[in-house]
Amino acid sequence: MASIKGKRILVTGGAGFIGSHIVEALSADNEVLVIDDLTTGKRGNLEGMDAEVIVASVRDAEKVRSAMEGVDYVFHHAAIASVPKSVDDPIASNQVNVCGTLRVLNEARAAKVRKVVFASSSAVYGNTPSDLKREEDLPDPISPYAVTKLTGELYCRNFWLNYGLPTCSLRYFNVYGPRQDPSSDYAAVVPRFISAARAGKPLTIFGDGEQTRDFIFVRDVVRANILAALDEGHNGEAFNIACQERVSVNQLASLVLMEMGLREEGMIEHRAERKGDVRHSLADIGKARRDLGFVPAYDIRKGLSLTMASRG
DSSP states (O other): OOOOOOOOEOOOETTTTHHHHHHHTTTTTTTTEEOOSSSSOOGGGTTTOOEEEEOOOOOOOOHHHHHHHOOSEEEEEOOOOOOOHHHHHHHHHIIIIIHHHHHHHHHHHHOOEEEEEEEEGGGGGOOOOOOSSSSOOOOOOOOHHHHHHHHHHHHHHHHHHHHHOOOOEEEEEEEETTTOOOTTTOOHHHHHHHHHHHHHEEEEEESSSSOEEEEEHHHHHHHHHHHHHHHSSSSSSEESSSSSOEEEHHHHHHHHHHHHHHSSTTTTTEEEEOOTTTSSSOOOHHHHHHOOOOOOOOOHHHHHHHHHOOOO
């Protein structure tokens, strides 16, 4: 299995859900620094991990510049990672997701970092008509969040083309796993469903529930990040990171209730569809498989079981 050892690594948003799993995977064998303003990230996510935490925004030039000194790899996950929140406040999303990304790239260039791996999103595809979302599809972002992620990708490509900074963008589909916060109004569907089921409350589905998603377990995402960092032949490119498995929100609800040993009757309620939500999302992961050697190890049932077994 590909691994990184003996390096200095910066994880932006490292106290968040995905970022903390990257820190966990790399901190034992590397010097790891975290930049996180703790708006949504939590110190508790890093409990027991050997990492230096810098409480700051990625928009803070001085803090980012200082943290970047001597860094080999940057995993850039700091973001306002919510479609509904971006619809409510597009300016805030742009400031963090676009201006913050530009700051990270600029300081990484100055520090001569080996590679920046950028956390992008399947949201860049929007409601493209193709059944499988492929990297060569024309993007059609339908939310401010999606626009910010596509802009980040373009900046990553431009910093490779213009300055020779090695970069890579990973288009995450629906990531889930331990330490994913269910409490926010903007929380992802998997932790919301699990939290509701544990409390014996109905699972809320926005719309008819027939919208489909390609869910990917967080440990697979961590492995994709490591593979992308070590890859030297595909700089400036974007890759789909998913399972290539279509699951409807209704099916997901059934799986969660089944795992908890609960009946569906009276445990599912539907509400109005949310603005900016994509109807169908399914990845073609052939490029990541071919060029990065990425093969997901966890299907939705295995990943859900591990997630629900964890209280973290």
